[in-house]
Amino acid sequence: TGGEILFQGRDLLKLKEEERRKVRGAEMAMIFQDALSSLNPVLSVGEQLGEMFTVHRGMSRKQARSKAIELMERVRIPAAAERVRDYPHQFSGGMRQRIMIAMALALEPALIIADEPTTALDVTVQAQVMDLLAELQRELGMGLILITHDLGVVADVADRIAVMYAGRIVETAPVHDIYKAPAHPYTKGLLDSIPRLDQKGSELYAIKGLPPNLMHIPPGCAFNPRCPMAQDICRTEVPPLAEVDADRGSACFFWRECLDGTDSH
Structure with missing residues (x-):
């Protein structure tokens, strides 16, 4: 539009x-x-x-x-x-x-x-x-x-990935950076949902909740109802696509915490 x-x-x-x-x-x-x-x-x-x-x-x-x-x-x-x-x-x-x-x-x-x-x-x-x-x-x-x-x-x-949620780019980065250390909770949830050989027999992770109705996107960050890191600011303000470093961006107020809590994939 x-x-x-x-x-x-x-x-x-x-x-x-x-x-x-x-x-x-x-x-x-x-x-x-x-x-x-x-x-x-x-x-x-x-x-x-x-x-x-x-x-x-x-x-x-x-x-x-x-x-x-x-x-x-x-x-x-x-x-x-x-x-x-x-x-x-x-x-x-x-x-x-x-x-x-x-x-x-x-x-x-x-x-x-x-x-x-x-x-x-x-x-x-x-x-x-x-x-x-x-x-x-x-x-x-x-x-x-x-x-x-x-x-x-x-x-x-x-070579490069743009992760989208509810019609908006929430993270963009070179492919190896995203797999090594995602800087958005949605990206991390997607990667955690992939079956891994080193986790044989464990329960497969699933992102809680359902994607939003695009006619009624929730206020603030669209991912906030499903996000384990969501805080009050996430429910009222839309996070900009912030520069994580020179070649990647994340639309999350808490991308630093997301990076700090990442396991290598």
Whole structure:
């Protein structure tokens, strides 16, 4: 409802619709979490991949099909030339996700936004998809914004993390700093909720309470009803995103105490 969305020095909210269309796909692309509902069920995957080239690059259908096969091979879909005419329902969940990645990569954008790209995939396929994304990111030199609840995935892929609660960033830091010493009680609660090999047989920690209704966010810090460190000031004032050090910030009045009480993860 307000603010800016800055991309390569431009505010995307101020662009005309025709200018935005040129940005989508060509300069930035998105990988959605549910590949089956995001892909068109009545078009072959080859037609859907090829459309990027016919619309944005003016290629013929034959040229676009050839490019589609190249993309499918790039994301390691076996027998791509034979499968380019198949429909989304004829692929497994992991293969459909690879097709979504291929579609996002088609025009080699500067930035890819991946929204829970491994949802509903088993652990082995999750690892394969994330390894593929990381490899392609290095190969093409593109930026990657990963939206996820899976902190295990984050640890392997991200350089920097922004932790959000109730629609607001509550902590931001380089990935290793957050895992080593979180500076916000919510981040600490998320990390404590991850099963650990050195705590076999112990009860799994869970953050108490429920996330707030975004139509009725509580006064003060939105996390205060669930926070074990909450005091009176937390219930009346919204903490700013304070500078913890030169490269990280925390929206907590008691981030120092949070750091002091951290166990290493």
